[in-house]
Amino acid sequence: MRYASKMLKDSSCGELRAAHAGSTVRLAGWVHRRRDHGGLVFIDLRDAGGIVQLVFSPDELAPAVMEQAHRLRPEWVVAVEGAVRERSPETVNPNMDTGEVEVFPATCDVLNTSPTPPFFINEPSEVDEHLRLRYRYLDLRRPDVAEMIRLRHRVVRYIRDFLSERDFLEVETPTLIKSTPEGARDFLVPSRLQPGHFFALPQSPQILKELLMVAGFERYFQIARCYRDEDFRANRVAEHSQLDLEMSFVDEEDVMKLVEELYTGIAREFGKGEILRAPFPRLDYYDAMERYGIDRPDLRFGLEFVDISEAVRGTEFKVFAGALESGGQVKAIRVPGQAEMGRRDLDELTEIAKQGGAKGLAWIGVMANELRSPIAKFLSDGEVDAIKSATGAETGDLLLVVADAPSVVAASLHHVRDELGDRLGLKDPSVLSFAWVTGFPLLEWRPEENRWDASHNPFSSYRPEDEPLLETDPGSVLARQYDLTLNGSEIGGGSVRINTREAQEKVLGLMGYTREQMDERFGVLLEALEYGAPPMAGVGAGIERLLMGLTGTDNIRDVIAFPKTSAGSDPLMGAPTPVDPAQLAELGLDLTPKTRAALESAAESQ
């Protein structure tokens, strides 16, 4: 680390090594830990660069300085000047990067003090997440927490360098844009200059980046903040950053090749794990749904689904027969060696299956001479043999079976498979399993709204050979869409875009938009497509989810410096808050009586 000459420090704590022995350094940082022996005082001094041990010795120091040393407490800010000395062999600490040396301060200035922090900064410990967020500035002092934020910087810098070297132009797009009531709920920002009118925060810069392609930049990227006013999950927050990227005169292969090269590079440079397969495997959407019940399967382990509908067709067992009669299916997961799984575990797996909509989870333990299963008595020998041969089940294996409509079977068995991956320790944290998923349908039917909707985004193009199907069978049209997944998480997605007004209007028309609605919501894009819009394709890829994969955390807040809670509040700054009525008046806004009453009763109960 380099420091300006006037600074209180000329070295970083973490950089000192045996080679520095004999030199005099000025250090400044936080008291990480103290070990006061009454005579000798050891202080671990921490700064952004690491930790080094200071030794205050009464043999060498004036009593006033020793007194100062005894007073030091954790998280006090101090500046010292002293000699770096090599430690004697028996006192070397191999657990510290700087363990070969120690610094003997001649002076010690207390720059600031600190109360006892609300949680341990100097040792890793589980702390209530709300408390951590409330004191995030202290939480971020913890070296392991800080490391996530440092890694984030390095990854983003890698992305910027990689793309800049390949002639991509970084362009910032507005954060106050037009609201389009499509997809996720918008965050709205009222306009003071035009009361009653609202901006929206962008869910992604999708339309703007297409306009940049029409503008002729050919290669654009941005680390773009995206906002969606929806409920959160372990890997979903209100505002997230995405690598937004768009290219002209390319097709899906060009974009996938570029992204794959970028992500391979990032994984090799920063990932804790090995890339499972490179080049990244490609899965067909329908195939993935058949085998894993999800369009982003975790490929670190097998446990694929087997369709045993034919094996049990005509069965007496009412649950299976009923599902098949109503057009459903019966699918199984074969779990090797788990035939004797405990009843409690099986019950818990059943509950998990129910979360996916299944009414239950049938289980069959294949024992040497019999079946261990509550449904064994309903199955004929022939059916059992057929199930065994379809699944390849051998003695000692467990079969978990769901019978229902295909969408329910997929969702339920996916949950079961995912849980098995956790419980059986099949999700190797040292493996990064990237995969592309392609072959998505362009449209999906929304029965409750009686219309087609874009399965990804309304600007995705479709396979040219499917064009006639738009008229006859829109549901079977395949999109030129590609998703990137990592260890069971969708970390990016993109498509070849529609680049003619005619095609865009046709697709929007299928989605139920009238000409007026199209013009009102997408008029600018439609117009721009008329003016020589080039062929274009791109991706949006979540930065947080990538970092989660690289670090192995399952909490998205770990990779965000100042995250919000899952309820969308900010315990640090205390946002959101009510605002002064005068502010609302200026914006032409008023609260509903119901909202106002709720605010008042909340204020009273304070």
Place this chain on the structure above:
RNA sequence: GGCCCCGUGGUGUAGAGGCCUAACACGCCACCCUGUCAAGGUGGAGAUCGGCGGUUCGAAUCCGCUCGGGGUCGCCA
């Protein structure tokens, strides 16, 4: 909006109707201590158990509501 889980000194936990005048570890404070690095030793302070209401002779413990947090379904083009 539905469902599940959590909320006890500064932190992390124990506690399952009376044994709780709330325990343990770490931290904190004081004293002792010259080579530790999770320093050690001795002593001490510190929580009415998220909040409100109820059941009960009696509630940290049971019930209801509520607040906050975590997860999940819906939602997230």
